Amino acid sequence: MKYLKYIRRTLALLFFLPIVLFFIDFTGKLPTQLHQLLSIQWIPALLSLNLVVVLVLVVLSLLFGRIYCSTICPLGVYQDISSRKGRFFKKKSKKVRFNYAKPKNILRYSILAVTVIAFVAGSSSLVLLLDPYSTFGRITSQLFRPLAIWINNSLAYLLSEMGNYTLYKVEQVSFVGLAFGLSALFFVVVTIMSWLNGRLYCNTICPVGTSLGLLSKISIFHISMDDSACNSCGACAKQCKSQCIDSKSKNVDDSRCVSCFNCLTSCKKNAIKLEYRYKKQNSDAPEAINNTRRTFLLASGAALTTVALANTKKFVGDNDSMLIRKPIMPPGATSLEHFNAHCTGCQLCVTKCPMQVLKPAALQYGIAGITQPHLTFSTHIFCSYDCNICSTVCPTGALKHLLLEDKKVTQIGVAHFRKEKCVVFTDERDCGACSEHCPTQAVHMIPYKGGLTIPEVTEDICIGCGACESICPARPHQAIYVEGSATQAKAKKPTEAKKFDKKIDDFGF
Amino acid sequence: MKRRDFFKSAAIVGIASVFKTNALASVVAGKKLAVHSEPDLVAVMGGQPAVMLNRALKELGGISHFVKKGQKVVIKPNIGWDKTPELAANTNPELISTLVKLCKDAGASEVIVFDHTCQDWKKCYTNSGIERAVLSTGGKIVPANDESYYREVELPHAVSLKKAKIHQALLDCDVWFNVPILKHHGGAKNSISMKNLMGIVWDRGYFHNHDLHQCIADLATFHKKPALNIVDAYRIMKSNGPQGKSISDAVMLKSLIVSPDFVAADTASMKLFSQVQPTDIKDVRHISLAEKLKVGTQNLEKLNVKRIKL
Numbered sequence: 001m002k003y004l005k006y007i008r009r010t011l012a013l014l015f016f017l018p019i020v021l022f023f024i025d026f027t028g029k030l031p032t033q034l035h036q037l038l039s040i041q042w043i044p045a046l047l048s049l050n051l052v053v054v055l056v057l058v059v060l061s062l063l064f065g066r067i068y069c070s071t072i073c074p075l076g077v078y079q080d081i082s083s084r085k086g087r088f089f090k091k092k093s094k095k096v097r098f099n100y101a102k103p104k105n106i107l108r109y110s111i112l113a114v115t116v117i118a119f120v121a122g123s124s125s126l127v128l129l130l131d132p133y134s135t136f137g138r139i140t141s142q143l144f145r146p147l148a149i150w151i152n153n154s155l156a157y158l159l160s161e162m163g164n165y166t167l168y169k170v171e172q173v174s175f176v177g178l179a180f181g182l183s184a185l186f187f188v189v190v191t192i193m194s195w196l197n198g199r200l201y202c203n204t205i206c207p208v209g210t211s212l213g214l215l216s217k218i219s220i221f222h223i224s225m226d227d228s229a230c231n232s233c234g235a236c237a238k239q240c241k242s243q244c245i246d247s248k249s250k251n252v253d254d255s256r257c258v259s260c261f262n263c264l265t266s267c268k269k270n271a272i273k274l275e276y277r278y279k280k281q282n283s284d285a286p287e288a289i290n291n292t293r294r295t296f297l298l299a300s301g302a303a304l305t306t307v308a309l310a311n312t313k314k315f316v317g318d319n320d321s322m323l324i325r326k327p328i329m330p331p332g333a334t335s336l337e338h339f340n341a342h343c344t345g346c347q348l349c350v351t352k353c354p355m356q357v358l359k360p361a362a363l364q365y366g367i368a369g370i371t372q373p374h375l376t377f378s379t380h381i382f383c384s385y386d387c388n389i390c391s392t393v394c395p396t397g398a399l400k401h402l403l404l405e406d407k408k409v410t411q412i413g414v415a416h417f418r419k420e421k422c423v424v425f426t427d428e429r430d431c432g433a434c435s436e437h438c439p440t441q442a443v444h445m446i447p448y449k450g451g452l453t454i455p456e457v458t459e460d461i462c463i464g465c466g467a468c469e470s471i472c473p474a475r476p477h478q479a480i481y482v483e484g485s486a487t488q489a490k491a492k493k494p495t496e497a498k499k500f501d502k503k504i505d506d507f508g509f
Numbered sequence: 510m511k512r513r514d515f516f517k518s519a520a521i522v523g524i525a526s527v528f529k530t531n532a533l534a535s536v537v538a539g540k541k542l543a544v545h546s547e548p549d550l551v552a553v554m555g556g557q558p559a560v561m562l563n564r565a566l567k568e569l570g571g572i573s574h575f576v577k578k579g580q581k582v583v584i585k586p587n588i589g590w591d592k593t594p595e596l597a598a599n600t601n602p603e604l605i606s607t608l609v610k611l612c613k614d615a616g617a618s619e620v621i622v623f624d625h626t627c628q629d630w631k632k633c634y635t636n637s638g639i640e641r642a643v644l645s646t647g648g649k650i651v652p653a654n655d656e657s658y659y660r661e662v663e664l665p666h667a668v669s670l671k672k673a674k675i676h677q678a679l680l681d682c683d684v685w686f687n688v689p690i691l692k693h694h695g696g697a698k699n700s701i702s703m704k705n706l707m708g709i710v711w712d713r714g715y716f717h718n719h720d721l722h723q724c725i726a727d728l729a730t731f732h733k734k735p736a737l738n739i740v741d742a743y744r745i746m747k748s749n750g751p752q753g754k755s756i757s758d759a760v761m762l763k764s765l766i767v768s769p770d771f772v773a774a775d776t777a778s779m780k781l782f783s784q785v786q787p788t789d790i791k792d793v794r795h796i797s798l799a800e801k802l803k804v805g806t807q808n809l810e811k812l813n814v815k816r817i818k819l
Contacts, residue, residue: 028631157657163681169655354629379714384629386591429720430794432696437627441749445695451792453695471627473717496757497748500785504762507552507816508780509809 001274004261008071016077023140023351024148026170035393038348041133042068042208047124047342048397058215064274065216065223069202069209069258075132076202076209076258078139079194083241101197101243103256104204112210125368128344132206133395135186137346138371142183142360145351146173171356171381179345179360179371198241203256213255222277223257223264225250229271236263236272245272327364328375328464328484331383331410332391332399335487336365343398345371349390357381357466358390372398375412377466377482383412385439385465411491413464413482415443415457421479424454434468434480440494443468443480455480460492548815550768550777555819558604558743561765565739566611568815569767575736578616580683584608584648585735587690587705588624588639590752591632597744597759598752600690602638604741604765608686609648620648621678624708627751630654651678659711666802667727669719674711675731687735691742691766691778693750693758693786697721698793700751701775702738703729703804726798729771738774740766747786760785772796772805773812 015037022034038044045053060067069076083097115126128134149170156167193201202209216222223245225236230250237245240263244256252272263272330349333339350358350373360371373390375383388407391399402410415434423431434455435443442462445453455468457480464482472478551568553561566572576582586600594602605622612620622643626633634640634650643650652658659674679685689705696717697704706728707713716724742764749758764781768774779790790796790807800807 160658160677165649165651168652169657171654354632380627384591384632386632387629423718427720429722430696430698431717431721432694433717435695436751439752439754441754451789471714471717473714475714494754496755499757500747500760504760504781504784505554505818506784507554507764507777508782508784509552509777509814 001261002265004274005265008067008259008261012071012077012080015072016074019074019136020140020144023137023348024145025351026145026149026152028352028354032352032389032393035348035352035395038133038346038393038395040072041395042073042212043127043131043133043344044346044395044397047127047344048395050397061212061215061219063220065219065221065254065257065259066209066212067259068212069199070260073132073136073208075136075139075190075206076199078136079190079199079201080241080260082191082194083198085195097238098198098240098243100237100240100246100248101200103244103253108204108210108213111205112207115207122341123368124341124344126207128368128371129182130205130207131344131346132202132208134344134346135183135190137348138179138183138360139187139190141173141347141351142180143187149173174356174359174376176360176362178362182370198243199256199258200243202258203242203244209258210255216257216259217254218277219254220277221274222254223252223259223261224273224275224277225252226269226271226273229269230267231269231271233268235266235268239263239266326413326484326486327361328413328466328482329488330358330373330375330390330399331388331407331412331488332394332402333412333488334400339398340365340369340372342396343369343372343394344396345369345373346395347371347373348393348395349373349399352389352393354387354389355381355384357383374484375466377470379470382437382466382470383464385463385467409463409491409493411463411485411489413462413466413484414459415462415464415466415468415480415482417443417455417457417480419454419479421474421477422454423473423479424448424452425479426474428452431473433471433473437467437471439463439465439467440491442491442494461494463491547813549770549812550766550773550809551815551817552764552766552777552781553817553819554762554764556763558601558741558765559607560819561743561763562604562607562611562739562767564817564819565765565767568817569737572611572615575686576612576615576617576684579618580616581681582612582617582620583679583682583685584612584620584622584688585679585685585705585709586622586624586639586688586741587692587700587708588633588637589627589708591628591636592753593636594638595744595759596753596756597690597692597746598750599633599637599639600688600741601743602642604739604743605639605688606642606646608688608739609643609646613647621682622648622650623653623676623678625653625676625711625713626708653708656711662731664727664730666730668723668798668802670715670724670727673728673731675709676711679709679733684736685733687738689738689740690745691740691762691782692746692753693748693782693788695750697725697795699775699779699782699788701778702740703771703775703795703799706731722794722798725795726802726804729795729799729804730802734769734771737767737769738771740774740778742766742778742781745782745785747782770805770812772800772807773809774805775799776807777809777814 040053118126153169156169232247234247237247242256244253357375358373361374388404391402435445440461442458446456448454466482468480472480551565553565588599590598592598609620661674689702692700694700742762744759746753747760766777775796
């Protein structure tokens with residue numbers, strides 16, 4: 001039984017490290033397949049209606065309790081690391097780690113209830129805010145990634161001064177105040193709570209933790225204390241980062257136990273064990289059993305309604321009124337309703353976007369959509385024609401997986417040309433930068449005057465990639481700009497040029 | 510020329526003029542004496558990129574005429590787009606690998622290749638086939654995606670573009686080759702050797718804002734001229750340039766035009782191009798503007814032009 005702790009730790013690191021590296025990787029060298037580690041996260045699986053994963057996670061929880069919290073959830077593992085560090089900094093005499101604490105039931109069940117009710121009513125804002133995986137994604141991409149890029153760029157600068165180009169500079173993560181603030185806030189709260197009290201965040205604030213707690217109350221295997229062997233020494237409680245072992249009453253609060261198995265190695269009397277819950281019909285207080293049944297029903301009911309209503313199209317509040325310019329959603333978002341309801345703002349697509357055109361939104365999607373990705377174009381930063389990475393990595397299904405061929409005709413927006421701002425009109429000089437960068441030639445040059453040519457947009461083949469807007473020299477207000485589509489239509493395929501097949505065998509001079 | 514080299518060659522020339530032995534004359538052949546017999550422009554047609562390059566260089570006195578032992582060489586192809594070679598959006602990789610190898614064999618201490626790309630630079634470098642072409646022949650391909658790699662230089666003879674930020678690799682090298690591909694271009698009408706220079710500068714937005722053609726011509730007045738402009742016309746892009754939409758935009762011409770003169774190279778290339786897609790060279794204004802700035806000449810009649818069909 002003692003080995004369980006080590007298995008758990010190994011597994012946790014096997015999940016945690018690739019996830020961290022995947023979020024930080026700014027070179028694009030890690031395989032994009034790693035995103036599968038993120039599709040098995042609880043909320044993304046629910047939102048994308050990935051029934052296989054949901055079923056596996058439910059079965060896992062019904063077997064061993066909150067395995068998800070202790071090994072799969074990156075925020076959970078981060079808290080274990082943080083609380084270990086917390087111990088490291090404490091004085092030796094104070095190395096007693098944890099004491100039993102009462103559950104904050106009202107708080108945790110209210111947060112869960114409000115999150116579920118809001119979601120069912122059509123607002124996924126609390127899911128976005130509280131999903132532990134997405135919170136971790138935001139913290140890593142908004143705080144650790146910029147740090148890693150800064151270190152890389154400093155080294156690259158020093159090396160390039162010496163004529164060495166092994167490292168190259170990478171565009172720094174663009175600063176979006178609200179996204180940074182939100183991530184920093186959660187980072188501080190989670191770090192302090194775990195530093196001082198282990199898994200307090202998971203057992204008080206996290207709605208995933210609370211709902212899985214309901215399942216783990218009836219899990220087939222659970223941590224139990226042998227009344228006759230236990231002498232209430234409290235050694236196990238000191239190891240319990242969930243602060244859920246009450247050694248006085250010889251009781252373990254299953255709903256808060258994250259199945260870390262640390263307690264198993266602590267007992268000299270072998271009184272604390274992982275045991276089969278239903279092995280004997282003992283004479284436990286009948287109401288306790290009733291309670292578990294009720295909570296189970298409640299939990300499965302909540303889970304089912306969540307799944308059933310994940311696709312509801314309703315949306316609280318009128319988004320359009322809050323927008324200055326229609327936001328441009330990543331390809332595969334299909335519609336504003338679908339996208340806003342399914343995206344948890346985990347930042348995975350933002351960190352994987354090789355063009356860095358995806359950025360966390362501030363208020364472009366309204367308050368509920370803070371940190372959901374949108375496209376912002378700036379010089380050299382636009383959506384690459386031959387790329388569909390964002391739609392392939394999205395774990396929540398907010399972005400539907402698009403094949404490259406389909407992405408090339410997915411209209412995320414449409415370019416609009418304002419002649420009066422164009423340098424061909426204002427300066428009567430050739431430019432054509434927009435058309436030059438247009439991959440479909442939806443933006444093309446037509447004769448203007450005196451041998452000059454001026455851009456024209458064929459809207460039905462424009463896919464809204466923003467290459468034209470990104471390069472337009474008219475600043476600060478570009479002569480050509482992209483207006484996002486609230487529903488992503490299919491663009492027409494561009495027509496090919498006529499083939500030239502005469503043979504040339506003269507130089508012409 | 511270094512001072513020491515000057516004294517050395519002066520001494521050799523002095524001795525040679527006294528003794529007039531063939532052996533000694535050949536030592537200085539690489540410097541001044543042979544220049545007049547060499548063509549100003551070489552056009553080759555009908556071979557693979559490597560074959561045509563070798564042939565053109567042979568006419569121009571061989572690679573050792575341009576690259577000396579221990580020199581740092583820069584090669585500037587067009588790698589602007591995330592496109593494969595058969596689409597003719599970027600310079601032919603075989604041409605680049607051949608040139609890198611020639612430079613290395615001539616004793617270059619380092620051969621650096623870069624371009625300030627228009628699309629994701631890593632994908633451009635990879636999918637153009639140029640990264641592999643360079644690395645497999647012992648060259649170095651360096652990034653150009655950040656302003657910190659660029660240093661400002663003055664362009665005293667320029668009209669509009671009085672200064673530009675140019676990649677440090679090019680500023681620090683001993684000799685460089687400009688290796689564009691011949692393409693149609695929506696903005697500049699055609700993209701040849703002078704238009705290719707936009708990939709050595711950082712702020713291209715300025716060009717589009719301040720008379721694109723004038724700025725292109727201005728940049729060609731930069732004092733550090735390429736040893737040669739090697740215009741890749743193995744495949745050209747006849748329409749929808751500079752990116753192209755599909756393979757229908759590419760035309761196989763199996764040609765190569767080489768000249769140290771920007772204007773002459775671009776003029777000859779335009780004549781070749783016009784056989785496929787008739788274009789008035791006057792519309793490619795930067796060519797005549799550059800001539801006005803004394804960058805080179807459009808008058809191919811006056812030049813020693815060597816035409817070779819393989």
